[in-house]
Amino acid sequence: MALNNINYDPKTTATNLANSYVAGSQSMIDSRSKVATATKTALTTLSSAMGAFQSTLSSLSLGSKTMSANAATFSSAVGTATATSAAIAGTYSFYVEQLATAGQISYGGLSDTTAAGSGNLSVMLADGSSFQVSLTTADNNMDGTLSPKEIAAAINVAASNNSRITASTMNINGATTLVLTSNLTGAANGASLDTGGVTNAALKAALDDANNQKQVVAAQDAVVWLGAKTTGTQITQASNVFSVIDGVTMTFTKAQAANEAPVTLTVAADSAATNANVQSFVDAYNKMLTTLDGVTDVGDPGKGVGAAVFASDSGLGALRNRLLGTLRTAIGGQTLVNYGISAKRDGTLALDTVKLGKAIAANPTGLDGLFGKASLSNSSGVLGALDKLMGQWTNSASGQLATRKSSVDKEQITLADRQAKVQAQFQNAYNRYLVQFTNLQTLQSKMNNTSSLFTALFSSNNSSS
Structure with a gap:
């Protein structure tokens, strides 16, 4: 009888055996990779939340801005x-x-075919200053003529203009008009043209003709x-x-x-604006704290909820405690609680605007003294302390988040190297098993053929007898 009671595919068998061969190492890599990926994702989430919170602290400290408005x-x-x-x-x-008002004056009667190389034009300002405009190099398209648009361009790029005057052109009743507009308001910023250095007679005459000059807007204080x-x-x-x-x-x-x-x-x-400022602080803090609590959540095994990646992280636990401690800081004998800002059972903040209003009425400067500023040059109060605490984590060079991300990056590089080695081990094992079971399949086929030959032979002899 044929030896066909064992059926298998060499490739499938080789793959299964090779997978079994590297299963232990692969399981370790998969487990550590999963943790590394989760850790990096949590760090990115934390970085975004802490950065947003710091941005709010900074926005509440910009320039002369204060919490009370x-x-x-x-x-x-x-x-x-x-x-x-x-x-x-x-x-x-x-x-x-x-x-x-900003002065504006127009010059009409200009030709589009003024000969190039027309000397210098002076722009005079009402404060007594002036700047020179070279018309000799103003022929941008090199056609041998000078158009009002090219004159305007030469005025705008003049080295001493310093953006005081903007020149443009307008088409009025089919004729091109040169328009000079002061970029600053005030009587001292009015402008006009002095043609003393213009060598082209036709251009000089057109610019000097009082009938061609129109004071569109008078510069005034x-x-x-x-x-x-x-x-x-x-x-x-x-x-x-x-x-x-x-x-x-x-x-x-x-x-x-x-x-x-x-x-x-x-x-x-402005009580409404003051309330909005304080509420923006409360909202930003709550959003950041909610993110922090999310990545440190211990989970609930009874409900099938697993622990977050930083559930047992002592550093983040200490950060949370320091945040709460900072909020309790007393400055000038006052705390946030005195101004209607209190912590709920979950650690997030709530604002009582009625209590806030009464506290400000009793002590108008106390709120700003308590909150202070969050800036490099002026760090004080609750805002300054929270910004400094956040900076210990968010600093791109030495912060806790950067250090941890660097560690995770190194771990992922190590795991990638190990994955490459395991893949090589798998491939070697696969190749070896594939050869072995391909040979075995070939041997089985030969044995089946021999068995079939003997079966046929013995069957024939039995029939003859």
Whole structure:
């Protein structure tokens, strides 16, 4: 009978045996790779959360920004105003006589075929300064002529312009007009052209012709009165942005009519903005803490929830405790709790705006003193302490996160090397087993053929007898 009771595929058998041969090493690599990947993902999540929290701390410390906020509003639409926490509450009267404007002058009657090489053109500013414009090199397309657009381009790129004047061209009634616009407002920034150095007679005549010159917008200073017009104090300056009141910036956008009464500027505490500032801190802290709790969660075996990768990490446990300790810091005898910011059972914060408002009313400067600033040049209060604590983890060179990421990267490189070695071991074992079982299959086939021959022979003899 045929020896066909054993059926197998050499490739499948070789693969299974080779897998079995490296199973122990592969299992170890898979297990460590899984932990390394989970660790790196958790570190990236932590880095993002801590970075976002630090960004909020910084945004609450920018420039003169403080947690407590003031608002400045006009009684009618003459402009806008902002107030820092340094502004003193009160009311002020202003009359806006005129706004500062940027001068604009146009020059018409220019030809598009002025001969190139026309000397120098001077741009004169009302403050007595000037700068030279070379027309000799202004022929950009090298066609031998000088167009108004090329003159405008030469003015804009002049070395001494320093972006004080912008030149452009307009097409008015089929004729090209050169337009000069001051980039700064104020009477001292008006501009005009001096053609004393222009050698082309036609161009010089066109620019000097008073009929071709139009004052589109006269350059002028802003004139604002503190109090009523004529009886108050006149303030004249080149800009429409005024900072005559400590902590208040006013930007005027509309002049008043001659018979209008002065407008009233009111500076007062802005409780809504203050609440929003404190709430943004609370929200940012809670979001960061929730992420921290997520990567250190101990899990719940009873519910089939496994522990997070940093469940037993003492460093992150210490960080959480230091965060809570920082929030309890007393500055000037006050803590966050005094201003309505308290920790819930899970460690996240909650804000009581009513308590916050009462605390600010009782101690207007206490909130800013407690929170302080989070900046390299001015680190203080709760914001500064939290930013410093976060920096110990987020610093790109020496922070805990960078150190841990580096360690994980090295681990993954090591595992990749080991994986390559295991793969080589698998391939060698596979090749060896494939040869062995291919030979065995060939031998089995030969034996089956021999068995079939004997079976046929003996069957034939039995039939003859």
